[in-house]
Amino acid sequence: xxxxxxxxxxxxxxxxxxxxxxxxxxxxxxxxxxxxxxxxxxxxxxxxxxxxxxxxxxxxxxxxxxxxxxxxxxxxxxxxxxxxxxxxxxxxxxxxx
Amino acid sequence: xxxxxxxxxxxxxxxxxxxxxxxxxxxxxxxxxxxxxxxxxxxxxxxxxxxxxxxxxxxxxxxxxxxxxxxxxxxxxxxxxxxxxxxxxxxxxxxxxxxxxxxxxxxxxxxxxxxxxxxxxxxxxxxxxxxxxxxxxxxxxxxxxxxxxxxxxxxxxxxxxxxxxxxxxxxxxxxxxxxxxxxxxxxxxxxxxxxxxxxxxxxxxxxxxxxxxxxxxxxxxxxxxxxxxxxxxxxxxxxxxxxxxxxxxxxxxxxxxxxxxxxxxxxxxxxxxxxxxxxxxxxxxxxxxxxxxxxxxxxxxxxxxxxxxxxxxxxxxxxxxxxxxxxxxxxxxxxxxxxxxxxxxxxxxxxxxxxxxxxxxxxxxxxxxxxxxxxxxxxxxxxxxxxxxxxxxxxxxxxxxxxxxxxxxxxxxxxxxxxxxxxxxxxxxxxxxxxxxxxxxxxxxxxxxxxxxxxxxxxxxxxxxxxxxxxxxxxxxxxxxxxxxxxxxxxxxxxxxxxxxxxxxxxxxxxxxxxxxxxxxxxxxxxxxxxxxxxxxxxxxxxxxxxxxxxxxxxxxxxxxxxxxxxxxxxxxxxxxxxxxxxxxxxxxxxxxxxxxxxxxxxxxxxxxxxxxxxxxxxxxxxxxxxxxxxxxxxxxxxxxxxxxxxxxxxxxxxxxxxxxxxxxxxxxxxxxxxxxxxxxxxxxxxxxxxxxxxxxxxxxxxxxxxxxxxxxxxxxxxxxxxxxxxxxxxxxxxxxxxxxxxxxxxxxxxxxxxxxxxxxxxxxxxxxxxxxxxxxxxxxxxxxxxxxxxxxxxxxxxxxxxxxxxxxxxxxxxxxxxxxxxxxxxxxxxxxxxxxxxxxxxxxxxxxxxxxxxxxxxxxxxxxxxxxxxxxxxxxxxxxxxxxx
Numbered sequence: 013x014x015x016x017x018x019x020x021x022x023x024x025x026x027x028x029x030x031x032x033x034x035x036x037x038x039x040x041x042x043x044x045x046x047x048x049x050x051x052x053x054x055x056x057x058x059x060x061x062x063x064x065x066x067x068x069x070x071x072x073x074x075x076x077x078x079x080x081x082x083x084x085x086x087x088x089x090x091x092x093x094x095x096x097x098x099x100x101x102x103x104x105x106x107x108x109x
Numbered sequence: 110x111x112x113x114x115x116x117x118x119x120x121x122x123x124x125x126x127x128x129x130x131x132x133x134x135x136x137x138x139x140x141x142x143x144x145x146x147x148x149x150x151x152x153x154x155x156x157x158x159x160x161x162x163x164x165x166x167x168x169x170x171x172x173x174x175x176x177x178x179x180x181x182x183x184x185x186x187x188x189x190x191x192x193x194x195x196x197x198x199x200x201x202x203x204x205x206x207x208x209x210x211x212x213x214x215x216x217x218x219x220x221x222x223x224x225x226x227x228x229x230x231x232x233x234x235x236x237x238x239x240x241x242x243x244x245x246x247x248x249x250x251x252x253x254x255x256x257x258x259x260x261x262x263x264x265x266x267x268x269x270x271x272x273x274x275x276x277x278x279x280x281x282x283x284x285x286x287x288x289x290x291x292x293x294x295x296x297x298x299x300x301x302x303x304x305x306x307x308x309x310x311x312x313x314x315x316x317x318x319x320x321x322x323x324x325x326x327x328x329x330x331x332x333x334x335x336x337x338x339x340x341x342x343x344x345x346x347x348x349x350x351x352x353x354x355x356x357x358x359x360x361x362x363x364x365x366x367x368x369x370x371x372x373x374x375x376x377x378x379x380x381x382x383x384x385x386x387x388x389x390x391x392x393x394x395x396x397x398x399x400x401x402x403x404x405x406x407x408x409x410x411x412x413x414x415x416x417x418x419x420x421x422x423x424x425x426x427x428x429x430x431x432x433x434x435x436x437x438x439x440x441x442x443x444x445x446x447x448x449x450x451x452x453x454x455x456x457x458x459x460x461x462x463x464x465x466x467x468x469x470x471x472x473x474x475x476x477x478x479x480x481x482x483x484x485x486x487x488x489x490x491x492x493x494x495x496x497x498x499x500x501x502x503x504x505x506x507x508x509x510x511x512x513x514x515x516x517x518x519x520x521x522x523x524x525x526x527x528x529x530x531x532x533x534x535x536x537x538x539x540x541x542x543x544x545x546x547x548x549x550x551x552x553x554x555x556x557x558x559x560x561x562x563x564x565x566x567x568x569x570x571x572x573x574x575x576x577x578x579x580x581x582x583x584x585x586x587x588x589x590x591x592x593x594x595x596x597x598x599x600x601x602x603x604x605x606x607x608x609x610x611x612x613x614x615x616x617x618x619x620x621x622x623x624x625x626x627x628x629x630x631x632x633x634x635x636x637x638x639x640x641x642x643x644x645x646x647x648x649x650x651x652x653x654x655x656x657x658x659x660x661x662x663x664x665x666x667x668x669x670x671x672x673x674x675x676x677x678x679x680x681x682x683x684x685x686x687x688x689x690x691x692x693x694x695x696x697x698x699x700x701x702x703x704x705x706x707x708x709x710x711x712x713x714x715x716x717x718x719x720x721x722x723x724x725x726x727x728x729x730x731x732x733x734x735x736x737x738x739x740x741x742x743x744x745x746x747x748x749x750x751x752x753x754x755x756x757x758x759x760x761x762x763x764x765x766x767x768x769x770x771x772x773x774x775x776x777x778x779x780x781x782x783x784x785x786x787x788x789x790x791x792x793x794x795x796x797x798x799x800x801x802x803x804x805x806x807x808x809x810x811x812x813x814x815x816x817x818x819x820x821x822x823x824x825x826x827x828x829x830x831x832x833x834x835x836x837x838x839x840x841x842x843x844x845x846x847x848x849x850x851x852x853x854x855x856x857x858x859x860x861x862x863x864x865x866x867x868x869x870x871x872x873x874x875x876x877x878x879x880x881x882x883x884x885x886x887x888x889x890x891x892x893x894x895x896x897x898x899x900x901x902x903x904x905x906x907x908x909x910x911x912x913x914x915x916x917x918x919x920x921x922x923x924x925x926x927x928x929x930x931x932x933x934x935x936x937x938x939x940x941x942x943x944x945x946x947x948x949x950x951x952x953x954x955x956x957x958x959x960x961x962x963x964x965x966x967x968x969x970x971x972x973x974x975x976x977x978x979x980x981x982x983x984x985x986x987x988x989x990x991x992x993x994x995x
Contacts, residue, residue: 027135028142045166046143050136051174058117058178066131076135 013095014038015052016088019062019080026067026075027053053078061087118180125181132175140165186506190513197514204486205518208479211886212522214879215475216565217529222468222872223560224534226461229454235369236449237309241406242373243415244452245275247423248445250713251692254374254452255445256280259397261426263388268422271415272404274307276300280399282378286650287341288354294648294849295337295379297355298372302383305332307405308373314338315349315364322363323383329360332381335368355380356650373403373449395429403449416446437696459948460869467617467876470610472564474883476571477603479522481887483515484600485894516566523565540868600891605931607887611880612935612968616943618877619960621870624796624953628866631952633686633859634790636728640855641830642684643822643837645848655811661844662820663809666720668840674828679722680807680820684855686791687862691716691817693772695801700759701769701780714755715792715802716772718817723804724750724787726825734766734785737806741784748806749781755801756786772803781805795862796951823855830854869949881967884931885975892924893979900986908988920983924976932968936961 018033019025025033030053031046056062061084067077080088121128140161147157162168176185198205233239245265246255257265257277266275282296302323311317312332322330331353333342342348352359360382372378384400391397406415423444430438447455454461494507502510645665652658662680670678683690695712699705721737723729731750741748749770756765769780793800807813807820814820826833834852841850896903903916911919943955953960 026138028139031139031143046139046164047136047166047168047171048174050132050139050171051178054132054175054178058180073138074134075138076131 013088013091015049015056016061016080016084016091019078020085020088024067024077024079026069026077028075030078056084059087060084115180118184121179122181122184128179129172132172136165136168136171186509187513190510191517193510194514194517198517201486204482205521207886208482208518209522209525211475211478211482211883212519212565213525213529214883215472216523216526217533218876218879219468219472219564220526220530220560221533221537222464224530225537226465227556229457229461230465234449234453235371236373238405239449241408242308242449243272243404243406243412244373244445244447244449245272245402245404245415245419246445247442249441249443250694255402255447257400257402258395259386259391259400260395260429261422262397262400262402263392264426264429265402265419265422269404269419271407271410271418273407274303274405275402276303276307276404277384277400277402278304278372278374279384280401281374282376284646284648285380286356286648287380288357288650292847293341294646296377297380297382298376298378299382299384301386304384304403307403309405310367310370312364313367314346315362317364318383323385325385325387327383327385329355329358330363330383331355331360332364332366333362334366334379334381335370337379338365356648373452374401375453395431412446412448416444419444419446437694441694459945460865463617463946463949464869464872464876467614467873470614471876471880471883474607474610474880474887477607478883478887478890479518480571481600481603481890485890487511512570515570519565526565537868537872540864540871597895600894601927604884604887604891604927605934607880607884608928608931608968608972609935609938611877611884612932612964613939613942614873614877614880615964615967616936616939616961617946618870618873619964620943620946620950620953620955620957621866621873623957623960624950625863625866625870627953628795628863628951631791631795634729634788635685635855636825637855637859639826639828639830640726641822641824641826641834641837642853642855642858643824643841644819644851645822645841646819647845647848651845651848655815659809659811659814662814664844665822665841668844669822669824669837672826672833672836672840674826674833675824676827677722677726677823677825679720679726679823681717681719681723681823682818682820683717684821684823684858685727686859687794688858689818690792691718693803695758697773698759699771701771713793713800715800716805717802718805718807718813718820720807722825723823726823727790728825729790730788731785732788734783736785741806742809744808747779747781747808748784750785750787750804750806751783752787752792752799752802752804753789754799755803756783758801795859796866830856866949866951881971885971888924888927888972889975889978891927892920892976893982895923896920896979896983899983903983903986904988904990907986913984916984916986917980920980921973921976924980925972928968928972928976932965932972935968936965939964 014034014037015030018030018037022029022033027049031049053062053064057064060081062078063081064076064078066074069075140158143161143164144154144157147160148154152160234242236242244255246257248255262277269275278300279298282298284294285297287293287295302318302320305311305317313335315332318330318332322328333348333353338344338348342351345351348362348365351362353362354360360380366381386398406412410418427435427438451458498504498507645662647658647661652661666678666680669675692713693716695714696705698714717723719737721739721742724731724736732753733756734750737748737750751759751765759765759770760768765783765786768783770783771778771780787802787804789799790802791799792802822837824833824837834854838850838852841848903911903919906919907913907916939961940956947955
């Protein structure tokens with residue numbers, strides 16, 4: 013979800029940029045093995061949530077840029093709403109105690 | 110869904126190098142950027158690189174994860190399994206060779222036999238919805254294939270209800286000449302305009318007959334076969350409306366039949382003409398033109414229903430029969446409706462099923478053998494599997510590994526099997542008797558290849574799963590290979606089953622062999638060596654009258670008799686001991702001065718129309734009365750010779766010589782004077798009892814030469830047939846240079862009659878041999894394996910005083926116990942199953958004791974041989990060596 017979120021916000025990013033964005037977004041709390049980003053991206057590619065194109069970075073190096081597709085956007089919305097539902101439920105549970 | 114997944118992963122897999130490279134590049138970039146960032150924070154370059162790598166994680170594992178995302182995991186694992194499997198197989202070449210050969214034999218034999226019986230039992234006939242086509246008509250003791258007669262055909266056609274189409278062809282094709290720059294003799298046959306539509310066949314070119322062409326004196330048109338179109342007209346597309354000269358009459362070609370077309374009677378035919386029957390005339394004439402009628406059942410109507418619905422029509426037909434013979438008709442004629450497949454192959458279906466059963470038995474034995482071998486190997490690999498399982502291989506993964514190896518083996522076996530099948534099929538076709546339809550056309554096609562692969566896969570799964578299902582236990586790591594008792598039980602069970610199955614095969618083969626030898630060695634009652642037969646077909650176009658035909662035959666007789674070495678020449682219409690012959694019902698015979706006998710209806714009397722030398726040429730003794738004389742040939746009277754059987758049947762007490770008999774239902778038929786009694790000869794095929802027989806003298810009047818089949822010459826000579834044959838041919842050619850002549854030695858003719866049983870015996874014998882060999886290998890394998898496992902035990906036994914004979918007894922007992930058990934089961938099964946063979950056997954009972962004793966003896970011998978080898982090895986065990994090995 014984080015990946016989708018980051019892509020939704022910034023449009024076109026390559027792998028390292030995505031990783032950085034997640035870091036920033038989650039304020040360094042959610043640091044996982046950075047490499048696991050790539051299998052996740054491949055799974056999304058196959059599901060059609062993101063599209064990838066080779067491009068050139070600001071430093072003139074070849075990099076693969078990922079972009080959200082319409083399907084991916086819908087998926088993100090779904091996931092956000094589900095997330096909010098769960099969070100809401102959790103919050104209610106916490107508040108009632 | 111699944112196949113889409115597989116397709117996608119395969120597509121990705123096809124460009125795997127690029128994908129992997131790109132992935133690699135992407136990840137490298139990530140690490141480099143991260144390292145740069147850290148360097149900017151003041152970390153040394155070296156350190157930054159390691160830290161970046163640490164944060165990134167295990168690249169190798171990530172790559173695997175990505176491959177899994179791409180759906181490659183199964184491909185990777187399959188490749189691993191395959192590579193591993195090939196390596197394992199190459200490491201034990203003997204094992205691989207034995208397995209591949211066993212499977213090759215099993216699969217090859219199965220495929221070859223299936224190729225042969227496929228067409229007979231399963232393959233669709235070359236007509237659309239052929240399962241709805243039936244043969245309809247009467248059957249009687251003289252003609253057991255359905256036929257109809259013009260006298261009632263139209264009545265049936267107009268009033269029948271169960272059929273959507275109902276049409277006839279002529280009873281059989283007739284010879285006709287295609288006149289042209291080089292004239293040839295062809296087969297022509299007439300059929301109704303509705304015949305091809307009933308079969309669902311449309312001409313390849315042109316059209317079917319029009320209804321008006323099927324009327325009497327309709328325009329002369331013809332359809333031609335694809336074969337004739339190709340051979341004679343070079344596939345000329347302009348053949349339509351072409352005039353061909355058929356025996357002097359111009360006929361217009363209106364169509365060409367498809368390449369795969371065949372008559373439902375399977376008769377050969379090149380030219381098809383409209384039947385052009387005069388309907389009114391036929392309705393009033395009894396019996397009318399004989400024909401073969403086929404029909405297409407209406408949807409939803411079964412053959413039994415059709416028979417029930419046709420019964421009233423059949424009964425009304427009886428009313429058309431002249432009252433004088435109605436009683437005979439009622440007793441002997443029956444309505445018959447059979448599926449087309451039964452009509453074509455009924456006689457060989459039993460043999461086909463027997464062969465198919467035999468070959469599946471061999472396949473089972475082969476499979477059991479391979480399973481047994483795999484289990485032996487499984488035992489040797491228990492340790493390895495246990496280690497792999499301890500290292501984290503899942504149960505499913507291990508089973509898949511075993512399966513991959515098994516499938517690898519079975520596919521290699523299938524390859525070998527295909528080679529064996531091609532060879533075997535070639536042998537089958539070479540041995541092929543003419544009596545088995547379609548055998549000449551049998552070939553390996555894609556269906557059969559698919560069948561082979563299916564069989565081998567089934568085999569692979571069967572014997573791959575057996576060993577794999579045994580759970581690798583952790584114990585096996587600790588203990589150095591323990592003897593699994595369940596496995597031993599399964600293996601023993603397999604061996605017992607193998608021996609039982611091969612016992613059944615052996616019994617069947619032994620019975621057929623005994624029957625065949627008996628058939629070959631039976632006295633035929635005729636001399637066959639040094640005798641030739643020469644069939645000469647005179648075309649009507651050059652011999653239009655009976656007088657001309659007779660003159661030709663008489664001239665030929667004189668000409669051949671003048672040849673050096675030739676001692677007797679006779680003309681007859683048929684040859685003993687089998688094949689086609691004319692026949693009459695016994696109840697058709699009347700003796701002068703006696704009321705007509707009302708004997709059991711249906712018994713057939715063989716009739717032959719011969720010239721006087723017939724008995725001398727074939728060495729048939731006339732034991733009472735005299736032979737025909739040359740003078741008789743010019744007599745006004747009719748003469749006949751009876752065989753011993755017919756003489757005793759007709760004249761149980763009186764002297765038959767000089768008696769007069771009348772043959773045929775009609776009361777005004779000719780009377781024949783009996784001049785002699787001949788010894789019985791084999792006259793109804795090799796495997797049936799003798800029939801009563803009558804010989805009519807062929808006199809020098811044209812009618813005696815034109816009624817019935819074209820005559821065949823029998824030539825007896827003291828010179829070898831291969832010397833006489835060419836001169837006979839040239840003598841006939843001197844009389845007429847282009848009449849077709851077919852010369853065959855009588856020995857070849859008789860041996861051709863035995864082709865079918867020879868074929869069946871050879872095949873079943875081959876399968877029995879293969880089965881016993883495989884079973885012996887299986888028995889040997891089990892005994893050798895258990896003996897090897899008991900090496901220590903044997904060593905101990907010897908150390909405490911067992912003699913070598915004791916050890917021999919120990920091992921032999923084990924092997925022979927298995928053999929005895931399997932043999933007993935097999936013999937019981939065989940006693941139950943060989944009953945099926947009864948109709949294939951000649952003068953041998955299905956429970957023939959000699960065959961069964963022979964089979965038992967053979968089994969004991971084979972079992973002894975298979976057990977003695979490991980037993981001898983066990984005897985050679987040195988106690989010290991055995992104990993040290995532990």
